[in-house]
Amino acid sequence: MKLLRLFLTLGLLAILTGCATSTPRMAEVRAFAATAPQLEAYHELTERYRGTYQREQPFLSPQADLAERELDLRRQAACDDFVQLQRGVQAYMRALGRLAGDRQYDLEDQVKALSGGIKAWPDTGLDERHVNAYTGLARLATRAVTLPLQERSVDELMREGAQPMQDVLDAMRTLLRLYDKTSDNEQRIVLGLLETQLPYLDPKRDRLLIALAKSEQQARRNDYRLAGLRYTLARQNLDAIAQQHRALLGQIPQP
Amino acid sequence: MTEQERFEALADNFTAAANAMHVQLMKAIRGGLPPAQAQALFDSEVALRTRADSLYLDAAALAADGYGAATQQLLELSAHAMRIVAKIDRIKDLLDLSAELLTLGAAIAAGKPEHVLAPLEALKHHLTALGEG
Numbered sequence: 001m002k003l004l005r006l007f008l009t010l011g012l013l014a015i016l017t018g019c020a021t022s023t024p025r026m027a028e029v030r031a032f033a034a035t036a037p038q039l040e041a042y043h044e045l046t047e048r049y050r051g052t053y054q055r056e057q058p059f060l061s062p063q064a065d066l067a068e069r070e071l072d073l074r075r076q077a078a079c080d081d082f083v084q085l086q087r088g089v090q091a092y093m094r095a096l097g098r099l100a101g102d103r104q105y106d107l108e109d110q111v112k113a114l115s116g117g118i119k120a121w122p123d124t125g126l127d128e129r130h131v132n133a134y135t136g137l138a139r140l141a142t143r144a145v146t147l148p149l150q151e152r153s154v155d156e157l158m159r160e161g162a163q164p165m166q167d168v169l170d171a172m173r174t175l176l177r178l179y180d181k182t183s184d185n186e187q188r189i190v191l192g193l194l195e196t197q198l199p200y201l202d203p204k205r206d207r208l209l210i211a212l213a214k215s216e217q218q219a220r221r222n223d224y225r226l227a228g229l230r231y232t233l234a235r236q237n238l239d240a241i242a243q244q245h246r247a248l249l250g251q252i253p254q255p
Numbered sequence: 256m257t258e259q260e261r262f263e264a265l266a267d268n269f270t271a272a273a274n275a276m277h278v279q280l281m282k283a284i285r286g287g288l289p290p291a292q293a294q295a296l297f298d299s300e301v302a303l304r305t306r307a308d309s310l311y312l313d314a315a316a317l318a319a320d321g322y323g324a325a326t327q328q329l330l331e332l333s334a335h336a337m338r339i340v341a342k343i344d345r346i347k348d349l350l351d352l353s354a355e356l357l358t359l360g361a362a363i364a365a366g367k368p369e370h371v372l373a374p375l376e377a378l379k380h381h382l383t384a385l386g387e388g
Contacts, residue, residue, distance in 0.1 A: 052308070060301070061294075061298050061301070063298065063302075064298060064301045064302065064305060067302065067305045068305055071305060071308060071309050071312065074309075074312060075312055078312060078315065078316050078319070081316075081319055081323075082315065082319055084323070084326060085319060085322060085326060087326060087330070088325065088326030088327070088328070088329030088330050088333075089326075089329060091329060091330050091333035091334075092329040092330075092332060092333050094333065095332070095333035095334075095336035095337055095340075096336065098336070098337065098340045099336045099339060099340055149339070149342075149343060150339075150343060153336065153339045157332055157335075157336050160328075160332055161328075161329060161332050163325075164325035164326070164328045164329050164332075165329065167322060167325045168322050168325050168326060168329065171318050171319055171322045174259070174314075174315070174318040175315050175318055175319060178263065178311045178312075178314055178315040178318070179315075181263075181266070181267075181270065181307075181311055182308050182311050182312075184270070185270060185273070185304040185307055185308050186308075188273070188274070188277065188304060189301050189304055192277060192297060192300065192301070193297065195281065196280065196281070196284060196293055196294070196297045199284050199285070200290045200293070
């Protein structure tokens with residue numbers, strides 16, 4: 001049977017050539033792209049920075065409040081720009097992942113379509129073997145046609161994205177450092193008021209006030225400690241992303 | 256030193272001054288400083304911190320400035336990459352197409368015209384979709 005022989009030949013071809021098409025490098029690109037959600041921390045911390053005034057407002061004197069409110073207006077406007085920074089990096093990493101094939105192209109549908117057809121017509125001469133041969137062939141053809149295009153496109157994207165990625169990641173890291181420093185000042189304003197007022201309270205008369213102030217002190221101290229950890233972690237994640245990107249760039253085969 | 260770094264360094268100086276002031280203030284409070292004076296000194300400390308934060312914001316604005324172009328470049332590169340992904344998807348579509356052709360061929364070979372209709376429909380849809388893509 002001519003059809004059968006054709007399939008067997010093609011199947012064999014698929015097996016023979018299929019061996020040469022493994023791509024650990026693309027797997028690494030996919031793994032890199034999968035770390036993109038870590039960029040969310042930058043977004044969250046920008047929003048936290050945006051809320052600086054709101055958190056410290058109850059602790060401000062009328063005079064300080066005036067100055068801080070003016071600063072807040074400028075901060076609100078600036079944060080609108082700051083959150084945009086991560087958009088480009090995120091889109092880039094997502095595109096890189098898609099291009100490197102993070103969505104497994106599903107051959108199963110094709111196989112199902114075919115085996116469904118076979119079941120419908122048992123006497124056509126098409127059976128399981130043909131389906132298997134076809135699957136092998138399809139896999140091979142998919143790779144033969146798309147893999148070079150895919151790899152070439154991934155390499156090109158990474159080369160062209162290298163400089164803007166490094167620039168934007170640098171800027172994001174700088175902003176995180178500045179948020180952190182501002183958060184330190186906020187902490188010292190908030191805790192400083194409690195610390196400088198508490199000694200003047202009368203333990204008998206102001207018992208409730210002292211209790212509330214101390215409890216607030218503990219809660220705030222903990223908040224700021226956790227915020228500090230988040231800044232550190234977010235910076236480390238950005239460093240890791242920058243470093244992995246550089247490593248992947250270094251792996252691109254020279255033409 | 257870039258302008259952003261100069262702003263940041265200046266802000267660091269204000270912060271350091273405020274921190275030093277706070278240490279002195281706490282010492283004075285423990286030494287029996289009158290509350291009105293303590294409050295006035297703390298207000299000055301806060302004013303220094305506001306000044307520092309204002310400079311940190313200036314530094315941040317400078318750091319973020321000019322990266323609109325880099326971000327734009329990344330967005331364009333991503334869009335371009337997604338177009339290639341779409342192209343690859345269309346190649347995969349061709350493979351689906353060949354599966355349908357195969358099924359159709361089998362139906363015709365089996366000599367069962369009533370079975371030809373469904374795969375033919377599927378094929379027609381597929382060709383239309385490819386044409387639109």
